[in-house]
Amino acid sequence: MPYEIPPKPVISVIMANYNSEAFLAGAVHSVLNQTKVALELILVDDGSSDNSVKIAERIAVTDPRLRIVSGTRYGGPAPVRNRGLEDAKGDWIAIVDSDDLIVPDRLERMLFAAEEANADILIDNLAIFQSDGPPNITTMFEGDLRERPARIMESEYIKANMMYGRGSKLGYAKPLIRRASLETNNIRYNESMRIGEDYDLIVRLLSAGARMMSIPDVMYFYRKHGQSISHRLDAISLDALAHTANEALRQPNPHAEVTAAHVARLKSIQRAVVFDKVMTALKQKDVLGAAKLVGTEPSVIPLLRMPVISRIQRRTGNPLARYETDLESQLDELRALCHIGA
Numbered sequence: 181m182p183y184e185i186p187p188k189p190v191i192s193v194i195m196a197n198y199n200s201e202a203f204l205a206g207a208v209h210s211v212l213n214q215t216k217v218a219l220e221l222i223l224v225d226d227g228s229s230d231n232s233v234k235i236a237e238r239i240a241v242t243d244p245r246l247r248i249v250s251g252t253r254y255g256g257p258a259p260v261r262n263r264g265l266e267d268a269k270g271d272w273i274a275i276v277d278s279d280d281l282i283v284p285d286r287l288e289r290m291l292f293a294a295e296e297a298n299a300d301i302l303i304d305n306l307a308i309f310q311s312d313g314p315p316n317i318t319t320m321f322e323g324d325l326r327e328r329p330a331r332i333m334e335s336e337y338i339k340a341n342m343m344y345g346r347g348s349k350l351g352y353a354k355p356l357i358r359r360a361s362l363e364t365n366n367i368r369y370n371e372s373m374r375i376g377e378d379y380d381l382i383v384r385l386l387s388a389g390a391r392m393m394s395i396p397d398v399m400y401f402y403r404k405h406g407q408s409i410s411h412r413l414d415a416i417s418l419d420a421l422a423h424t425a426n427e428a429l430r431q432p433n434p435h436a437e438v439t440a441a442h443v444a445r446l447k448s449i450q451r452a453v454v455f456d457k458v459m460t461a462l463k464q465k466d467v468l469g470a471a472k473l474v475g476t477e478p479s480v481i482p483l484l485r486m487p488v489i490s491r492i493q494r495r496t497g498n499p500l501a502r503y504e505t506d507l508e509s510q511l512d513e514l515r516a517l518c519h520i521g522a
Contacts, residue, residue: 189220189245191287191356192270195278196260197225201232203279203311203403208236210281212243216288221246222264223278227253232278258369258377265368273357275378279311279403280354286399290356293329293395300361300390301382303332303353306400319398322348329395334386338441341379343421343452344483351379354400361390376421383428387438421449447479455480462514470514484515 193211197204211221223246225233233250240246247267254260265273272291276282286304294302305321324330325348332340332350340350355378362368365388369377386392425446454477461470474480 189218189270191217191219191272191274191291192264192268192359193219193221193274193276193287194261194264194268195221195223195276196257196264197223197228197232197236197278198260199228199230199232200278201228201230201235204232204235205239207276207278207280208239208246210284211276212239212245213284214282214287215285217291219245219274219287220269222267223248224254224260224264225250226255226257226260256371256374256377258373259371261377262368262371265362268359271359273359273362275354275357276400277354277402281401281403283399283401287356289397289399290395294356294358294393297329297331297393298391299393300358301385301392302356303350303392303394304400305394305396305398306352306354306402307398308352308402308404310404320348320350320352320402321394321396325394326396329393332392332394334383335435335437335441337386337392338383338438338445341376342445343448344455345448350394351376351382352402353378353394354402355382357385358390361385361388364388365390370424373421373424376424380424387431425449451477451479451483455483458484458514467514471518474514474518481518484518 195207195211200207208221208223211219223236225236225248228250233248236246236248240248249263249267252263254263261275272294274287274290290302290304293299305319305326307317307319309317319326337350339345340348362385365385367381367384367388370380373380382392425442428442454473458470458473458480461467461473474484
């Protein structure tokens, strides 16, 4: 029996889609099967060439809470989500990716927790799993965040998003956001960013005074697979991250700990840029060139101590990442040249 569209949904779920036909039906149903919450699901397609839009259209016939925006190539998650925000009618905005899954009572529990804590942003823990290899399931939260609800201050959130840093990587979280917080501060996704767009949005909300809370419940299942883009770092993506980090530093901030956190994150991005160049040089068997790069940025040395596969697994959660078979031997030669212990 078809659902009736509520006169005003409490939560607008925005789902960006690009060629996700293998996973889309599961993602959509996991949202539409949510318990005890009035919602709408706005699926914005980014010019897919597969059958994912047709799959969504078949589901929408039986459930009008699903609305589909298609026919345009937006060019990435940020402009796609902004397009979804244009149509959103709910008091709250939730982000769910088209290849992920959520548990049936996730939005109900998050809404209750957010309203009880008077939060503008609420995040839950997420499980990261690999769909095209051994399960290797890990979770995002570490330390106290895994045990109890917590308030997350601006400086803490920035420090939890260092490139190649330790601890919880909160930028992966898929938040529930009070829509009034976005509208009052005229905040939207930065469309120049291909990765890190959720982090950037939340930092600007926190800077504007939004209250952010976390709950330890694992209710979001984040899928890693061969077509995932969120964990792919390249020179263009890193340059965009560096640019936004610089922009954040240019904004006056009365809190010294926030400024210090921005400085530290910018340094971590700059280190990642050099590290990317080092690895590119090694893949081209240019060990001397890689050594010169290490000389310009000695802070990459700790990254070189860790074996390639272990380091990339830690970053991506992907035990099946493919690399040139001789990359580790090239790295060994670089370590010896730079007198770096493994």
